[in-house]
Amino acid sequence: MLLDYDRLGWLKVVLLAFTTLVAAFLLLPVVFIVLLSFGSSRWLAFPPPGWTLKWYQELFADPSWIEAALTSARIATMTAILAVAIGLLASFALVRGQFGGREILRGLLLTPMVLPVVVFAIAIYAFFLRLGLGGTTVGFVVAHTVLALPFAIIPIATALEGFDKSIEDAAIVCGASPLQAKFRITLPSIRIGIFSAAIFSFLASWDEVVVAIFMASPTLQTLPVKIWGSLRSDLTPVIAAASSLLVALTLALMIVTALLRRKLQT
Amino acid sequence: MSVEAQQGIATPRIPAGLGGLLPALMLIGLFFVVPVLALLLRSVTDPAPGLQNYAALLGDGTYARVFFNTFLVAAVVTIVTVLVAFPVAWMLAIMPPALASILFGIIILSMWTNLLTRTYAWMVLLQRTGVINRALMGAGIIDQPLPLINNLTGVTIGMVYIMLPFMILPLVGTLRAIDPMTLRAAALCGASPLAAFRRILLPLSLPGIAAGGLMVFVMSLGYFVTPALLGGTSNMMLAEMIAQMIQSLLNWGLGSAAAFVLLVVTMALYALQLRLVGARRTTGGA
Numbered sequence: 001m002l003l004d005y006d007r008l009g010w011l012k013v014v015l016l017a018f019t020t021l022v023a024a025f026l027l028l029p030v031v032f033i034v035l036l037s038f039g040s041s042r043w044l045a046f047p048p049p050g051w052t053l054k055w056y057q058e059l060f061a062d063p064s065w066i067e068a069a070l071t072s073a074r075i076a077t078m079t080a081i082l083a084v085a086i087g088l089l090a091s092f093a094l095v096r097g098q099f100g101g102r103e104i105l106r107g108l109l110l111t112p113m114v115l116p117v118v119v120f121a122i123a124i125y126a127f128f129l130r131l132g133l134g135g136t137t138v139g140f141v142v143a144h145t146v147l148a149l150p151f152a153i154i155p156i157a158t159a160l161e162g163f164d165k166s167i168e169d170a171a172i173v174c175g176a177s178p179l180q181a182k183f184r185i186t187l188p189s190i191r192i193g194i195f196s197a198a199i200f201s202f203l204a205s206w207d208e209v210v211v212a213i214f215m216a217s218p219t220l221q222t223l224p225v226k227i228w229g230s231l232r233s234d235l236t237p238v239i240a241a242a243s244s245l246l247v248a249l250t251l252a253l254m255i256v257t258a259l260l261r262r263k264l265q266t
Numbered sequence: 267m268s269v270e271a272q273q274g275i276a277t278p279r280i281p282a283g284l285g286g287l288l289p290a291l292m293l294i295g296l297f298f299v300v301p302v303l304a305l306l307l308r309s310v311t312d313p314a315p316g317l318q319n320y321a322a323l324l325g326d327g328t329y330a331r332v333f334f335n336t337f338l339v340a341a342v343v344t345i346v347t348v349l350v351a352f353p354v355a356w357m358l359a360i361m362p363p364a365l366a367s368i369l370f371g372i373i374i375l376s377m378w379t380n381l382l383t384r385t386y387a388w389m390v391l392l393q394r395t396g397v398i399n400r401a402l403m404g405a406g407i408i409d410q411p412l413p414l415i416n417n418l419t420g421v422t423i424g425m426v427y428i429m430l431p432f433m434i435l436p437l438v439g440t441l442r443a444i445d446p447m448t449l450r451a452a453a454l455c456g457a458s459p460l461a462a463f464r465r466i467l468l469p470l471s472l473p474g475i476a477a478g479g480l481m482v483f484v485m486s487l488g489y490f491v492t493p494a495l496l497g498g499t500s501n502m503m504l505a506e507m508i509a510q511m512i513q514s515l516l517n518w519g520l521g522s523a524a525a526f527v528l529l530v531v532t533m534a535l536y537a538l539q540l541r542l543v544g545a546r547r548t549t550g551g552a
Contacts, residue, residue, distance in 0.1 A: 029388055030383075032391060033390075087290070093287040111298070
């Protein structure tokens with residue numbers, strides 16, 4: 001009976017109450033930060049004595065926040081494009097290739113996801129110092145693409161595994177060139193995987209803190225580095241305003257993902 | 267699709283299909299494998315060739331405490347995460363779809379929200395004059411603010427918050443794969459709910475708990491941001507110590523040796539986790 005929702009009895013009440021508590025726990029920081037960003041207290045008193053938009057004004061009046069956000073957007077976009085392109089090619093080889101050691105190669109390409117980021121961060125930091133790539137956009141994009149690649153490969157490879165290759169072969173039999181068949185049959189069929197890969201690799205770069213802390217220079221800062229620096233000096237409500245905008249972005253991404261999924265699946 | 271089925275259709279393409287892997291392998295080889303190996307090399311050559319960095323690391327009480335703390339925090343976080351995640355995953359697996367999708371939405375929102383944003387929120391919530399202390403004092407439960415931040419409590423709350431989705435989501439899959447009939451049968455045969463839980467539900471979900479728990483443990487071991495912001499100086503974790511050795515102390519030899527220790531431990535546990543998941547897949551597929 002334990003797996004029948006309607007026949008759990010009193011246990012259902014207990015479990016549902018607990019689940020509600022956990023859901024509240026998960027929502028608490030997100031809701032709290034948004035409310036805080038509109039509160040008028042510089043010392044983050046809560047509930048706030050009054051409501052204001054001044055932290056948002058302060059945020060937009062400070063060019064360093066805007067610049068950091070634009071830098072992050074630029075690096076994350078380039079990372080997503082590179083990771084999806086490289087990941088797409090790699091996924092085709094991993095899923096369809098006929099060579100020994102495929103599992104080992106797949107494991108190797110996914111390793112950046114499991115290795116503690118701090119280890120990779122100091123390794124690539126030292127390496128780029130030697131190559132003169134430290135603190136450059138190229139350096140950021142390359143390092144973030146390494147970290148994002150697993151998040152691109154997993155959804156694309158999964159989608160490709162679920163795609164019946166005989167449809168692509170049928171197109172070739174009907175006269176399409178192999179490349180045409182790939183572009184007009186296969187890629188559209190796995191577009192949900194490609195789309196997820198783009199979102200995940202964008203977020204992998206956009207939210208990345210550790211490598212960015214090491215790589216950042218006074219002239220090139222991503223948004224997480226800017227937030228990190230502010231957090232270490234004081235807990236100003238401007239961070240809450242910036243954070244709330246990030247929450248809004250997350251919500252927008254979730255809605256777009258849900259809508260696109262629904263549209264693409266039909 | 268079997269290999270024979272694929273070979274049966276003769277489409278002209280590069281025989282091995284290895285070409286597509288070249289860009290990925292070049293990227294990972296040049297900018298991941300080489301830098302990590304160079305770091306490893308540095309740990310035995312900087313400042314002089316030899317194993318003195320490792321000797322210093324393993325022989326010193328201060329470092330031993332950091333190692334101990336790292337494992338302690340990771341273990342506490344894993345245990346709390348498993349205990350909290352299990353009932354939630356259980357409900358998610360069986361609740362009506364409409365309710366489940368709201369809950370999934372909340373989980374994804376928390377998971378996708380910027381890591382620093384979430385940590386900042388906990389810093390403000392948990393501080394001495396923060397909402398939680400004020401609420402507890404206002405309710406008369408305590409009369410002194412509790413030290414909730416810059417200690418083990420703060421790190422545990424912040425880390426459990428981050429790890430919960432990584433435990434809940436895979437566990438839902440495990441629980442959904444269990445046939446409800448087995449539990450109905452147990453009830454019919456007179457098993458009490460407790461007995462059914464202990465002898466059927468728990469053992470059947472154990473592979474999922476073990477695999478998810480191990481993943482949370484591995485992720486916690488190497489975590490940097492949350493411990494650095496919510497933890498105290500007296501319970502520093504390994505990742506923070508590595509960052510400090512490199513960034514503030516510029517001690518590359520010691521820092522890279524510590525990084526290599528973290529790498530070896532993580533990879534060993536990851537290999538174990540892969541075997542657990544692999545074992546679950548083969549038994550689940552049979």
